Amino acid sequence: MKKIVTVIALALLVVINFSIWSYTNNPLQLKSWNKPMMGLTFDPRRKNHSPENNQFPTTAEIEEDLALLSGKVHAVRTYSVLRGQDKIPGLAAKHNLNVSLGAWIDDDLEANRQEIETLIQVSRQDNPKIVRLLVGNEFLLRHQKNEEQQMQAKQQLIEYLREVRKRTWRPVSTAETWDLWLKHPDLVDEVDYIAVHILPYWEGINIDDAVDYVFYRYNELKQHYPNKPIVITEVGWPSNGQPFKHATASRSNQAKFLREFLNRATDEKLVYYIVEAFDQPWKMALEGSAGAYWGVFDADRKPKFPLEGDVLALPAWKHWAAGAAIFSVLLMAVFLFTRRSIKLPGMVFFGVMANLAASVIFWSASIGAQQYHSPLTIAFWVILILMQILAVIILMIESLEIAEVVWHKKTARTFEPLTPGPDFRYPKVSLHLPIHNEPPAMVRKTLEALAVVDYPNLEVLVMDNNTTDPAVWEPVRDDCERLGPRFRFFHLENWPGFKAGAINHALEQTAEDAEIIAVIDSDYILSPDWLKCMVPYFDNENVGFVQSPQDYRDLHVSTFKAFCYWEYAGFFNIGMVQRNEYNAIIQHGTMTMIRKSALEKVGKWAEWCICEDSELGLRLYEAGYDSVYVKDSFGRGLMPDTMSGYMTQRYRWVYGAMQIIKAHWRSFLPTKKSPLTSAQRYYFVAGWLPWFSDALALLFTTASLILTGFIALDPTHSELPVNAFLLPTIGIFSFKVLRGLWLYQARVPCSVWHSLGAALSGLALTHTVAKGTIQGLFTSNKPFMRTPKYEKQGPLFEGLMTIRQELILLILLGAAITLMLSLDHFDNLSGRLWTAVLSVQAVPYAATLLTLLISIAPNYRSKKALQSAEELDDVV
Structure with missing residues (x-):
């Protein structure tokens, strides 16, 4: 009965959409x-x-x-x-x-x-x-x-x-x-x-x-x-x-x-x-x-409209409306009817978005179909329509995420921390701690927290990877010796493979009776009960890895870090929770545990990939293993201290994801040969598509600047393809901001102010994500990029040089907006819409500049801020 009601509701949306086409094309x-x-x-x-x-x-x-x-x-x-x-x-x-x-x-x-x-x-x-x-x-x-x-x-x-x-x-x-x-x-x-x-x-x-x-x-x-x-x-x-x-x-x-x-x-x-x-x-x-287009007849000698009776602005509107209706039905069928966990209001919401998106596509196509074309303009319109279709796919994925999060039914894959019973057998855990050139005082706090972990069968392997200064790695060695036989320290010089190479060596040194490999970052202070609460999930022999969220302890140090903290929190409270419902989480390289036998079966950590953690998680899924994600925080690390560190970290994540796509693309194809489930394929692709959206935005921004340059040279003979740019720029941007604020209020325990700050810091990374996507698709030799800790803030000029590409684009977009406002020729709706497109395209670059200024604002108090972070570590 519920399925019939859903079908009727969605069919009604299609009818309403067709009626809107009819209304807008009244004679x-x-x-x-x-x-x-x-x-x-x-x-x-x-x-x-x-x-x-x-x-x-x-x-x-x-x-x-x-x-x-x-x-x-x-x-x-x-x-x-x-x-x-x-x-x-x-x-x-x-x-x-x-x-x-x-x-x-x-x-x-x-x-x-x-x-x-x-x-x-x-x-x-x-x-x-x-x-x-x-x-x-x-x-x-x-x-x-x-x-x-x-x-x-x-x-x-x-x-x-x-x-x-x-x-x-x-x-x-x-x-x-x-x-x-x-x-x-x-x-x-x-x-x-x-x-x-x-x-x-x-x-x-x-x-x-x-x-x-x-x-x-x-x-x-x-x-x-x-x-x-x-x-x-x-x-x-x-x-x-x-x-x-x-x-x-x-x-x-x-x-x-x-x-x-x-x-x-x-x-x-x-x-x-x-x-x-x-x-x-x-x-x-x-x-x-x-x-x-001045003819009473078109170039094929057909009258454009009758001189008697009513006139239709788009005579073939019924064909375009029917096409939009069919396309919207396909979108709803592909996305919705595999989802049983969405309540009816969520289905209707997605249906509205599908009909709107389909109509925009067919409206754009109808405009192009009414024009005369050369081979060059045909290619131009094909590219624009394909880019709009990509924008629609991104819009549908994000709409589905809203529907699933806001109007979800309770499912069976919600995991909570476990309490081992008195008869529980504690399998041996080998915890691997890779470090590279890290501040010894910071690593000491991590080691001391590990020393009090409440787990009876544990070894800790500290892998120092290519730290050249003995004054940096020797204190860590001494701390390991001081903390007892549970801790073993390895100093690796001229070691290949970056972080993956170091933890692969740790696998070789792991105790033979170890059954579980745990990995944390060098800045993480663990809760003593992490292993006890999570290891019991491995009693299910099909569980390949168990994941806890990344969390941070320095959000109170500055406004910049507070904004970053809540930007990170969105992924772990929204994306990871939703992906967990379909056994499709992203493994990340800290707060993770892997079944040792599974790790050996799929082939260790990938040293060719700078996101070896996510790549391993995907291989475990391909091998048929399940995952567990518990959203409770069991460990807290440190966030990047500077805008440069924040950008470098995100670039690494994006670039590594592109490496994974190139290596595993066959697994994402919707074929029976794919080792992944349909839900896993969907969520991996869906998780990466917003990054492609940022790359698409960069391409549209570049195209907008080039077109505006041609307009400046010859405004009389220039045409603004506003309709083709509205959805991929203003539409996607507006929906992206709305989606973020909406989902944060539904799932992330923060204030509106912090959700706005998270949106700002996320926007600030748009250009970084776009570069990582494009460069990751076309290159493969970027080295592992470490996120430095306790990094000192540089002066304003140094910060501006860090974001120089964003600044150049912001200046160019500002000049383009000024130019458009000065042209009398475009003192019309088309000109104002184009100015709006340029303005929206400028927002992420302005967000980058504003975020940088926020990050360096307390620069004169940098020593005090660092001291506060260290004091906070002591409390934790």
Whole structure:
């Protein structure tokens, strides 16, 4: 019954999602237009044609276009008479279309001469359908950056106008924007009529004011030149492309503009040519992406929308909504129906996130599908969609974690500390303590705590690994001798394999009757009852290793350490607890016990991996062993003292995880040959994916900076792929912060202030994690990186040098944000969203700087802080 209710609830979510798609694609109710238009500008080039490839339409293709326009429009306006376009007037006459015939004028004098001569020749034909001539199109506008050049261009244009007017009897003009006609009244004297372009989109006018703006500029010209006929030779709106200031290019806005303008122009008896008949994808290189989408018909000669009745912004929305629904069902099926421990509210929460994520993916894909593409842009969109899918997978994993933690049912794999009975046989434990160049006073505290461990059958092997200074390792040797025969000390010089090499040597020195190997770090002070409470779990012969959480005793030393403490605590109170429910914990190299026979069976510690502990845990799972995790703290160590130490430690963990992935990737494949259970495969991959998320964020940040650089060089022709960046940046970041705060309140016993501090310190490591992920995937020779203890804080400059990469990126992002705010071209929703993307991308780098400043703030009290830590050790 509960399963049926769950299925009904999730199905209802899909229906609601489909309804939202329907609501957002409600038909626009616009005033209809049911007459032929007066005129359309006409360029017969097809989708695959461009000036660069020197391909132009055939006569048959031109006639096909004119036949399509016949009955829908009274006249066409052309821009050139070369490359077969001199035949347009004759072909247009066959289809009862008038023609405003144009000659293209630019800086190529020879081509200009060909255009002029052909224009005059065609105009002298006995063709009553040629109603007017145009010499040049926006010739002055293309020279407006230099006043002197514009004056020269005007003089040249006037000479062409005078020649054509002298050699033909038809009305002659040149086409320019309204402002240039007002600026050059002397040009008005050289034409028979004013051919004006009024394009409110290119002036950044909001769609709601666009038609009023056209008539305002038209009437302004009329007032200045009351005795001159005015023909609007270009007016229109693009259906797609980048926004320009307050003007947004869209199918619905194009429909709104055209219907309103056509009705009003008819009422006021304007002569006009809508730009344009067919989309021209080649114009993107000249005008930016919007240049391709001015056609009433698309490049495949299909109408974009009806001129009567309702208009849909996304005509195929039902197909996209259905795709999103199917994808959301797949997401829910893959993630949810293997989870019986989630209550219904958790299922519904995950279902909401799955539907939202699926809709974002298909919304992005629908935007790309409506655009014209080159092989390069196709590759760009494929990469963006794949990156969004990766972001969705990360989002789903983190959503599932929330659902499992907040709405979980009690399961059988919750382990508590055990109390051995009177008949319990205490198996021998060999505890291995690897050290390298550690402060002797710190190690002494660890040894003294081991000396009072309440366990009757124990040996302690202290493995000093390559410490060169006798003043550092000899006091440890002496302490071992002082503490009695239970302690044995080994000094290893020029020893390979780092920590793994040292504890592998310890295995060779281990007592033959030892059954359990325990490992702790050199800074850990154990609770006396750790072994007694945990060793009994090995009575189950299938248990390969038993793990207790890492914990720390110096959280009160500074705000920096307090934040770090609670950042660590999240993993051990949330991630490890949840993974334990599915026998999939991460083994870490302290507070761990391993069955000796299991360790020997799977092949000792991996000296090739700098996270030999996690790698061993994975091999034990592959060999079929179980694990036990008890979240009670039995030992406390020391956290890194500096930002550098904090970053180095996390880099080692991440880099080592990438080494493990490369070595064991076959085990993570969802095949029957995998030695891992499906839950183990899931939790190992899920545990590492957030690190891939940080690497993905670095790639998106780099891409954002590069794109913003191109925007600075050419804002007019640049387009912001905001929709493709929203989910992987703002969406993932916002959800990541929300998830952290939510789970901390559910599972971690800390205040809101400390959970915010944990979030800050976690964000501060974003770039470190990204570097560790990328470098770990593509290199394999990084040495083991020790986390130093009792490390002195350096000065501010030294700290800033530690985070110099983060600082450079923060400065670049700040510059990019400042640049975007200064560009009038992007004073619109798209520009503001892009600024928001850049701002969110800057947050982790700002967090790194802030965390560094917090870490060095008590620098002037460093001696006192160190003394406090040592006093705390004494108390513990």
